Amino acid sequence: MPDDLRPAQPTGFMLADMPMQEPHAPATPAASRARFFNSGNAFNLKLPPVPDCAFTEEPARALDPATPTGWIACDASEAMHCPFPATSPLVLARYGRIRAREELRDEPVASGVIHYVIAGAGVTECAGEAIAWGPGDIFVLPGGVPIRHRGGAEDAVLWVVTNSPMLAFENLSAPQPGHAPTPAVHYPASEIAEQVDRIYQANMNMDGDAGRALIFSSDSQAASRNVLPTLTLAMNSLPPGQLQRPHRHNSVAVSLVVQGQNCYSMIDGKRKDWAPWATTITPPVSSHSHHNDGDQRAYFLIVQDGGLYYHARTMGFSFT
Numbered sequence: 530m531p532d533d534l535r536p537a538q539p540t541g542f543m544l545a546d547m548p549m550q551e552p553h554a555p556a557t558p559a560a561s562r563a564r565f566f567n568s569g570n571a572f573n574l575k576l577p578p579v580p581d582c583a584f585t586e587e588p589a590r591a592l593d594p595a596t597p598t599g600w601i602a603c604d605a606s607e608a609m610h611c612p613f614p615a616t617s618p619l620v621l622a623r624y625g626r627i628r629a630r631e632e633l634r635d636e637p638v639a640s641g642v643i644h645y646v647i648a649g650a651g652v653t654e655c656a657g658e659a660i661a662w663g664p665g666d667i668f669v670l671p672g673g674v675p676i677r678h679r680g681g682a683e684d685a686v687l688w689v690v691t692n693s694p695m696l697a698f699e700n701l702s703a704p705q706p707g708h709a710p711t712p713a714v715h716y717p718a719s720e721i722a723e724q725v726d727r728i729y730q731a732n733m734n735m736d737g738d739a740g741r742a743l744i745f746s747s748d749s750q751a752a753s754r755n756v757l758p759t760l761t762l763a764m765n766s767l768p769p770g771q772l773q774r775p776h777r778h779n780s781v782a783v784s785l786v787v788q789g790q791n792c793y794s795m796i797d798g799k800r801k802d803w804a805p806w807a808t809t810i811t812p813p814v815s816s817h818s819h820h821n822d823g824d825q826r827a828y829f830l831i832v833q834d835g836g837l838y839y840h841a842r843t844m845g846f847s848f849t
Contacts, residue, residue, distance in 0.1 A: 638693050
C-alpha cells in the first residue's frame with residue numbers, strides 16, 4: 530500500500546502505545562524472525578523487583594536429622610518471573626544435606642561452585658582432586674565437571690552458591706573440563722580465622738569503612754580480587770555493639786548468617802532480623818546497614834555478582 534494511502538495514526542498517538550512490529554514482507558525464514566520496537570515501547574518493560582527476603586525454612590530442613598540426603602534450593606524465581614531456579618537474577622544458593630557416610634552428587638551448569646561447611650565433615654572429589662573439609666571451611670570448585678561429596682561419621686550440611694542463573698539466562702553450557710576460570714581452591718576454617726584476626730589487628734577503627742571483611746580470591750583470580758570472574762565472596766564481620774554504615778551498590782548480595790545473635794539489617798528503612806544459617810537477599814541499589822546488638826562478634830558470608838559490575842565499571846558503591 531502506498532504511504533499516502535496508509536491510515537493515519539489517531540490524534541494523541543504515543544510511540545509507547547504501538548505494539549511490537551513484525552516484518553512487512555519477509556523473503557526468507559531468517560527475515561521472518563525479525564521483530565521491531567521503538568524508543569517509546571522498548572524501554573518500558575517492568576520486571577518484578579529482587580525480593581528483600583530471608584530463607585529460614587530451608588536451613589531448618591537442611592539441619593533436620595529427618596531430612597534425607599539431597600539439595601534444598603533458596604528459590605525466588607517465581608517472585609522474579611525467572612524461568613529457571615534463582616535466588617537473585619544471577620545467583621543460586623542451595624543447602625546440601627549429606628547424611629552420615631552417604632554421597633551427594635552435583636554437576637551444576639555454572640562456571641564455578643562456592644561451598645561453605647555449616648556442619649559435619651567429609652571429602653569432596655572433583656576434577657581429579659580431593660578436598661577434606663570440616664565446619665567453617667570454604668572451598669571453590671570448577672563448574673562443568675562432576676562433583677561428589679562424601680559425608681563422614683556425622684551428618685553434614687553445605688551452603689552452595691553458583692552463577693547458574695547467569696548461564697541459564699544466556700542459554701549457555703558449563704565450561705568444558707579444564708577450561709573453568711577457577712580450579713579447586715580450599716580455604717580451611719583455621720586459615721580464615723587467622724586472616725580475619727590480621728584484619729582486626731591492623732585497624733580497629735571502622736570509620737570510613739564499609740565494614741571489616743575478608744575477601745576471598747585465588748592465584749587465578751587475584752588480579753580481579755574476585756573468587757569467580759563475576760562473583761565476589763566475603764566473610765563480613767561486626768564487633769559487638771557496632772554497625773556497618775548505610776550504603777548501597779548495584780550488585781545483589783546473597784548472604785549466609787554464620788553467627789549473629791541479636792543482629793539485624795535495615796533495608797530501605799525496613800528492619801530484617803537475622804536467623805541462624807538463614808540465606809538473605811539484599812536487593813540492588815537498596816540503602817542498607819547491618820547492626821550487631823549482641824555481645825559477640827557477628828559473621829555473615831556474602832556472595833555478590835559484583836565481579837560483573839566491576840568489569841562493566843558500574844558498581845555504584847556509595848554511603849547513604
